[in-house]
Amino acid sequence: MASPAYPQPNATSINAQLLDGWRRGELMLQHCGECKAVIFFPRELCPRCWSTNLAWKRSSGRGRIVSFARVYKHVTAPFADEAPTILAEIELADGGAMMARVATGEPASIASGMQVELVPMPEAARYPLPTFRPVAAKT
């Protein structure tokens, strides 16, 4: 699948685990070994207790949309072609929260409270950062 020319995050010494994990279709998050905080975005020290005893752990990638924007006007070309896109605040089931895209062919169906999961491989490779999709309704 050809990947659109999305803007890419800068690769830094601290976000390599996040970016490498997503290349495998996995969401990797930092956990503080002292205060147990789940940290996003990646840092050298825990923003809650300043411990540097941090470990990367794989998240289930299951979560819930807390709130979201249905973005019609973009500042970067590839997104404009796909508008409206979804930018959501996501609370992860096994700890942590982040803002991320929810990929969907039916943007009008997205609602707060909706359950989401990671976009699986090989589609995952299309997106520069961990990206979610609605959990399919059970049939």
Place this chain on the structure above:
Amino acid sequence: MLSRDIGIIGYGAAAYDKKPRQTIFGYLGEAARAALASAGIRKDEVNGIAVDATNLAPDTAVTTAEYFGLSVSWAYRSTAAGAGPLISVANAVRAVAAGDADYVLCVGGGAQDVAAFKKRIAQFTSAIADYLVPHGYGGPPGLFAIIQRKHMGLYGTTREQLGRIAVDLRANARLNDAALLRGPMTLDDYLNAPLIAEPLRLYDCVMPCSGAEAVIVGPLDRVPRGKGVRVLSARERHNHPVGEIAPVRGGWELFRDALFEEAGYSHRDMNFVQLYDDFPIMAAIQLEDLGFCKKGEVGAFLDQHRLTHDGSFPLNTGGGQLSCGQAGGSAGLIGLAEATRQLRGEGARRQVKNAQRGVVSGFGMISYGHGLSSSALILEKA
């Protein structure tokens, strides 16, 4: 406690443009000249400078002094974007009171076309560049849409209620020849405008533009009675609430009691309010956090009030950023300049009757999930 003898003695602006007609220094200089004339002081008397400018890098407050041929004993540049200029002014009052400078030029502005604006918001902070832009965040409207949707869901706030802010501010702007957006706006216009980042539509979103605002801080006895403005109290807060995504509060709630207590006045004593209105939802949150109504009740508050200069709750009496445009670093000063105009009785067709006191607030430094900085001043005619 701020000195009661030092305050704002002049104000001025550069004409705003949808497309820049000069460099950032041209805009800052135009505003500075107007502020100097308003204060009635000579350029050579200015020996302090505070700059809040967009796209100024690699330049600084000191190179701005170089450009303007000023030798200064105090130079300051804030780090808080739209919340910064009010902090600069409070610090200028402190600097003059301490004897570090006699007269301080506080100036903010921006010179940006649409391409420059898009480039800037894609690199606004490293967290935005690395963790939001790759998702297609849509610029600030993407973030504020998430906040507004949350506020609507938690408290039942409606777009009709928030529209009161955009519509009444436009009515104020129609009495301000300096506002870039002066066409009539009805609530239907607001509700049915093109979608930007749902639930936000076009008239929810401030228009980037070019321009500048300036004030002069100095001894109040330098200007005639009624032409000075005393800063009764000032507060700031940054990175609150820590680590929270899309909060429906912004920090003003932490300092509002101290702000009013130090000023010695209550909310009822305020004759007008000038809020940082990049988006109606953020102006609404400021009304709650500053204590003009309880958290979650701003919808009913907006139902009950007219926000025009002659209404029950005069708000952003020059039309605010929503109608004047957001000229980068001038956005954090436009409310203070308008407050100064009102307190000096120079509001002309939009003058608030018997304006003695008011509140001005700032907001900015958008990063991962929210604007990180809040500020506010209480002002009084001197």
